[in-house]
Amino acid sequence: MPSLKTMVIGCVDPRVDPNAVLGIAPGEVGTLRNVGGRVTPGLLREMVMLREVVRAGGGDLGPGWEIVVLHHTDCGITRLEGRPELLSGFFEVDRDRPAGQAVGDPRAAVAHDVAVLRADTRLPGLRASGLVYDVATGLVESVVAP
Ligand SMILES: [Zn+2]
Secondary structure, eight states, X not given: OOTTOEEEEEEOOXXXXXXXXXXXXXXXXXXXXXXXXXXXXXXXXXXHHHHHHHXXXXXXXXXXXXXXXXXXXXXXXXXXXXXXXXXXXXXTOOTTOGGGGOTTOHXXXXXXXXXXXXXXXXXXXXXXXXXXXXXXXOOEEEEEOO
16 A cells, blocks of 8 residues: 555656656555546446455555645646547547537646546545646646545
8 A cells, every 4th residue: 555545647758657646655556547637437347346455455445645736737638629520539528528528628627637536436435636737837836635
């Protein structure tokens, strides 16, 4: 189990390795990465499965755990804004709805994703927060407090 009882959801972009950006040592947090660090239905299913893995080990991925959603500026997913056919599949929404996922604005996107996490009844009791890492300055901005 991660010693800090923390999961980080981040982007696959090699510039934004969550451990490097947040100064995390090996063993301290678990990390899930996908395109954009997005809270998609697929990522939520993975979290639910992970919760069962933790339970099978005698713990619980629930109250007392922190989930940090880490988005960043200049993310490659912004290049897909005009590709609703890809985005609707990724987010599992109707083809005319991917605009609601705010792929062009990392601050809006991280706020959206933290709200999705907090609303998921399969993952009760988690504390979620949202950060945006600026790849130009190296600064991390807290957009959604825990
Ligand atoms: Zn990215």
